[in-house]
């Protein structure tokens with residue numbers, strides 16, 4: 197489901213921006229743009245690759261990494277390290293925060309107004325504070341339903357949440 201405050205360029209816009217930056221837009225890259233479109237799973241490079249390679253068996257993981265990092269450099273997606281053991285890519289460029297499940301490592305977007313939060317000046321020590329990002333850690337509904345004593349098979353590349 198794509199919520200209305202979700203913010204990302206369309207695959208066509210991304211392709212145009214890519215060309216504007218003097219980069220080649222290959223069919224693989226176009227497909228990566230499509231995979232990212234509306235993707236709320238905060239995928240890893242590996243999970244984007246896993247989806248892509250099903251349709252394009254000759255694609256390399258390196259191409260996926262390169263494309264994701266180029267999109268990151270262009271400010272079109274964010275790369276996040278939320279303590280899940282692998283870098284996650286977030287195409288949602290709307291200001292938002294995250295809920296992270298400490299067991300299965302799914303990540304959900306969270307929209308909070310934290311504009312009222314102020315850092316006491318004596319704690320800043322001359323630091324100019326910029327963007328604040330809040331990460332809540334806990335258990336998702338699925339993991340809560342499984343109970344706390346069950347060992348789950350966490351995979352470090354579980355970037356795509358395939359649960360229904």
Ligand SMILES: [Zn+2]
Nearest residue numbers: 297300336339
């Ligand atoms: Zn979970």
Ligand SMILES: [Zn+2]
Nearest residue numbers: 286288292305
């Ligand atoms: Zn996000």
